[in-house]
Structures are given as structure tokens and as C-alpha cells.
Amino acid sequence: MHGPSGQTGSVWEQGVAAPEIHPPLAGSHRTESVVVGAGIVGLTAALRLLELGRPVIVLEGLRAGRQVSGRSSAKITTQHRLIYRHLIDTVGTERAAAYAEANSCGAAHIRRWIVELGIGCDLEDRSAYTYTQDPERLVDLEAEVTAAGMLGLAAEVTRSVPLPFATAGALRFPGQAQFNPVAYLDGLAQAVTARGGRICENSRVLGVDEAARWRATTAGGAVEADNIVIATNMTIKTPVGMAKRTQPRCHGVMAFRIADASAMDGMFITAEEPTYSFRTGHDQSGPILLALGPHFGTGHDGDVAARFIALEKWVRTHLPVGEALWRWCNEDYDTADRIPLVGEPDPGKAPGFHIATGFNAWGISNGTAAGLMIADSICGRSSPWRELYDPARPLPKDFHRDGESQSLVDSPEAIAPGVGGVIVHGDDKIALRRDDDGTLHALSARCTHKGCIVTWNNAERTWDCPCHGSIFAADGSVIHGPARKPLEPAGFDG
Missing domain, CATH: 3.50.50.60 (FAD/NAD(P)-binding domain)
Structure with missing residues (x-):
């Protein structure tokens, strides 16, 4: 395969x-x-x-x-999928209005600095769309338009969505933008x-x-x-x-060559789960399409590569793209x-x-x-x-969920070249990685933050913590915290 x-x-x-x-x-x-x-x-x-x-x-x-x-994905937008009706219903109109104002000011400030500082970053005006293929979801889009209007944001539901496949309609925020971050x-x-x-x-x-x-x-x-x-x-x-007040999650991102960006004039995200998000852009050779796949818990998936294969299949089913150019994972943290x-x-x-x-x-x-x-x-x-x-505001105490390593194997022989796995070795667990030439490298599998056992990310070739989201390079060095120290060396005689 x-x-x-x-x-x-x-x-x-x-x-x-x-x-x-x-x-x-x-x-x-x-x-x-x-x-x-x-x-x-x-x-x-x-x-x-x-x-x-x-x-x-x-x-x-x-x-x-x-x-x-x-x-x-570098969308400069106040449209965060369907959030404003949710915020009004859960934290009240005053805080929902503050969220809209904060993000409006943030977006405006980015534009101001780009102009004042003369930053060349491919800034392009775009409308932001949250679209649905389910006619029954149109009522949710209408509710979001009403909520956005209450908070001073311009929004509409449109049945004319600039996409090359059929939709039931979309929530549109005009006057948004995109850039090269x-x-x-x-x-x-x-x-x-x-x-x-x-x-x-x-x-x-x-x-x-x-x-x-x-x-x-x-x-x-x-x-x-x-x-x-x-x-x-x-x-x-x-x-x-x-x-413990947040939950780490990742998503796969892919960039594809496209011939014409005009067929997808906007920034798009699905209203339904699983979530797909995409937008056009440019690299040094011409127009591209950037697509984000469904999110998953950091370190909770033992086959991240399969997610990229599934994302490419979804993109090619829905959008006219050419060569797949680049792929990567990105991480963020959710709050309740x-x-x-x-x-x-x-x-x-x-x-x-x-x-x-x-x-x-x-x-x-x-x-x-x-x-x-x-x-x-x-x-x-x-x-x-x-x-x-307010970072100390009351939040549910049961929101965060630790995970377990998805990379446990029975023996080093089960680890193919270019792959990592975790084995039980005495009273401890060892993170083993085999180079493409077959050389085996051993590290402690315990995250240096709180000691959770890491998972091998077979797409990025990283060790990812399934508890609090630390990410380590293949050699154990820290890419993302909260860990501050690298995975420790491990004695292993094979």
C-alpha cells in the first residue's frame, strides 16, 4: 500500500x-x-x-x-463555523458580543499592520462560507445569521455557493480575508x-x-x-x-496544485461533521488549494498516514485538483x-x-x-x-481526557524500517525507531511532561503525547510543549 x-x-x-x-x-x-x-x-x-x-x-x-x-489555514475571519448562536445560548449575549468584537479587532489589526509595515503576504479579500449539503441544516445557518446580526456582524444565507459540487446553501460572511501566515x-x-x-x-x-x-x-x-x-x-x-482545562487535537493539511482558483472563490468549511475546510492560495509556481481534514486527538491515532490518504480521496472526489504538493499536521487546543x-x-x-x-x-x-x-x-x-x-474562569472539570499510546508492539522485529513503536521492557516502556537502513534507536517512551506513553505518528515521524499534546521529533527533541525537555535516552540491547 x-x-x-x-x-x-x-x-x-x-x-x-x-x-x-x-x-x-x-x-x-x-x-x-x-x-x-x-x-x-x-x-x-x-x-x-x-x-x-x-x-x-x-x-x-x-x-x-x-x-x-x-x-x-490562515483565514482572517470572524466566521468561526457556527459559533455565535452557541455562545449566546451558553455564555450570554454580552460575552458573545465581546468575542465578536475581539475577533473583529484582531482581524482589522492584521490588515492595518500589513499596510503600515508593508508586509507582502499575499493578502486577498475573500468571503467566508460555512456550507451544508443537508437542507435540514439550513435552519441552523439562519439561526447563525440572526445571532451574528445581534452582535453587529454582517452575514447572510445564500443558496449560490461558488463550489464545483452541489450544496443546499451556505452561511456567508463578506469582507473576510486570507494570507500567507x-x-x-x-x-x-x-x-x-x-x-x-x-x-x-x-x-x-x-x-x-x-x-x-x-x-x-x-x-x-x-x-x-x-x-x-x-x-x-x-x-x-x-x-x-x-x-486539564484544554484538550489537544491535530488535523491533517494538504496542498494541491490547481489550474484555476476562480471556481472556488472563497474560504470554506463544512457545517456537518466530520469537518473539512479549504481555501485557495499561491506558492511560487502558481495557484494551490489548501485542505484540512477532520481533527483527531493528539497521539490518539496509530495510523495518521491513513488520514492523509482519506483526505486526498475526499478532496479529489469534491474538487478539481492536480498534484498533491505538501502535507503536514497542525495542532491546537480546544476549550469546553x-x-x-x-x-x-x-x-x-x-x-x-x-x-x-x-x-x-x-x-x-x-x-x-x-x-x-x-x-x-x-x-x-x-x-x-x-x-x-479570563484563563481562570470556571470550566467543566471533566472536559479533558487523557489517552493511551497507540503504538505498542510485541517486539522490535515488528518495527519496519522508517517506523516507530513502543515495547514493554522490564518495568518500563521503550520508544523504538528504526531508520530506513534498519538501524534501531531507543528512547524512553515516557513524555517528559507528566510521564504518559507516547504514540508514533507515522505521517510526521514524530512521537506524540496522547495526554497533554507534547510533540517530540523522531530523535526525541521537543517540537511542541508543554514538555520542556526531550525524551530521555534508553538503554536497550535489542
Whole structure:
């Protein structure tokens, strides 16, 4: 059986000019604010602080703008599927209005910075559509139009949907947009350094401590600051635990060559489950179609490659695409109420400690709003979204569900070249990976966050934690937290 089509990697990095290299942190430094994570939240917060005349240092574990934010579908939209009727019914009109306002401001701010900073990121105006093929779902779309109107958002239900297959209708939000997220984040990073901010790449934070000030420590140095912003997808440190207040999930993404983007003039997502989302775009060679498949729990699937094969089949059944170019997984965290967790979790006992997580796969506009709110808070400015995003607000205690490794095998012989598996070895479990040439490599299978047993992702060739969503490279190094340390070496004689 053939594996998934396309090269592994994000299409958004292809054809983008080589980014500025930011040297790793070296030595001890002092500043007013340190931001951990150079995605859309971290870079937005840093640039906003600098605009307000405040110094900042940004620490990034890998490369700026090339992790979760830079691997997204990059829709600049306030249409988050069918959310506003849900929010009005569950958290009330006031908070639903705050959510609409926050995301409207986030989207508008992205546009403003693109113009003011001259960021070339393929910004294109598009309508956003949530479509259905089930006539009985039209009542849900009409309810969302009513809810959106109550909150000041323009929306309509249309039976004319610009897709090459039959639909019953769609919820349409006009005046939305799409862009290349990597190019945009590169632009923010350039603006941060141009205004005197400092970005340190390959500077994974290994510890956060409090003395007279907050102190973030990396392998090469440390930064002391009055304020710390943890903007790392899932928090690597927080006064109030977030891992049990969220649920990690992944989805597969594929980019296909297309001949003509005009047949799909918009950004689209299904109203039904399982969810499919797609939009057009461009790489250096011409138009592409980007498609996202149904989400699944991080580390909960032992055959992620099959998900890409299924996604390609769905795309080719519905849309006129050519060659499959690129494929990748992206991760996010859900919350029980579909609202992110942003701000100071415990301002009384841990003043100046800010977090942002749980974006429910809508992190472009929410993440921008979050970064702006955090920066304004540091500067003593009020925000109408503080109560909405309150990271310590009451949430159901039974929302989070740990998982178990899906990669257990009976023996090393069951692990083929290019594959990983987990075996029981005495009182412990070992993560074994066999190179394409047959060489076997052994690591502890215990996630360094809380000790859950990892799952081998056979599409990305990563070790994924099924409990709290940490992702490790094949060699055990950390890609995503909350883990801060790599998988430990394991003695194994085969």
C-alpha cells in the first residue's frame, strides 16, 4: 500500500524569502517583558509593546513564525463555523458580543499592520462560507445569521455557493480575508527587531522561576523581567494548570496544485461533521488549494498516514485538483466553552505572568486579539475582552481526557524500517525507531511532561503525547510543549 502523497512540510514556507536569522540567547539579560513563543500571539504582543515604548525580548524554541501559527489555514475571519448562536445560548449575549468584537479587532489589526509595515503576504479579500449539503441544516445557518446580526456582524444565507459540487446553501460572511501566515509573521519579526526588540531563536525555555522578577532560563542563558508572556500553544508553565482545562487535537493539511482558483472563490468549511475546510492560495509556481481534514486527538491515532490518504480521496472526489504538493499536521487546543484562555491566571499571587492557549483552531484573529490584550494589560490599559478570555474562569472539570499510546508492539522485529513503536521492557516502556537502513534507536517512551506513553505518528515521524499534546521529533527533541525537555535516552540491547 502506498503512503500519503506529497512532500512533508508546510506549503507556506515555500517561496518565502529567507528569514532573518536570530541568534540563540547567550548570557544573562534584564528587560521589562519577556515573551516565550514567536507565533502570532507572541509576536503581536511584542510588537504592540514596542509600539507603546516598552522593551521586550522574545524567546523561541525553534524558528520564529514557523510552528503552529505558520502552519495554519490562515483565514482572517470572524466566521468561526457556527459559533455565535452557541455562545449566546451558553455564555450570554454580552460575552458573545465581546468575542465578536475581539475577533473583529484582531482581524482589522492584521490588515492595518500589513499596510503600515508593508508586509507582502499575499493578502486577498475573500468571503467566508460555512456550507451544508443537508437542507435540514439550513435552519441552523439562519439561526447563525440572526445571532451574528445581534452582535453587529454582517452575514447572510445564500443558496449560490461558488463550489464545483452541489450544496443546499451556505452561511456567508463578506469582507473576510486570507494570507500567507509565514510571510506575515516574518514581517512582524522584522518589525520587532527594527523597533529595538530582540528575538532569540533556538532558545527553548527550560525553566520559569520567580524571585524579585520572573526569570526564564534556556540552555544558553536567562532573561529576568517584570512580566512574562507564555505564548507556546500549550503553556509550558502557569500558576493555574491549563493542561486539564484544554484538550489537544491535530488535523491533517494538504496542498494541491490547481489550474484555476476562480471556481472556488472563497474560504470554506463544512457545517456537518466530520469537518473539512479549504481555501485557495499561491506558492511560487502558481495557484494551490489548501485542505484540512477532520481533527483527531493528539497521539490518539496509530495510523495518521491513513488520514492523509482519506483526505486526498475526499478532496479529489469534491474538487478539481492536480498534484498533491505538501502535507503536514497542525495542532491546537480546544476549550469546553470554545473560548481561548488568555491573560493573568492568578494576578494576586503571580502578577505579571500572562498566558494564551486554547484557541479552538481559530487562532489567527483570536491570537492577534490575545497578543494585543496582553500587551495593553502590561501597559496598564484596560481591555473589554479581559473577562471573556479570563484563563481562570470556571470550566467543566471533566472536559479533558487523557489517552493511551497507540503504538505498542510485541517486539522490535515488528518495527519496519522508517517506523516507530513502543515495547514493554522490564518495568518500563521503550520508544523504538528504526531508520530506513534498519538501524534501531531507543528512547524512553515516557513524555517528559507528566510521564504518559507516547504514540508514533507515522505521517510526521514524530512521537506524540496522547495526554497533554507534547510533540517530540523522531530523535526525541521537543517540537511542541508543554514538555520542556526531550525524551530521555534508553538503554536497550535489542
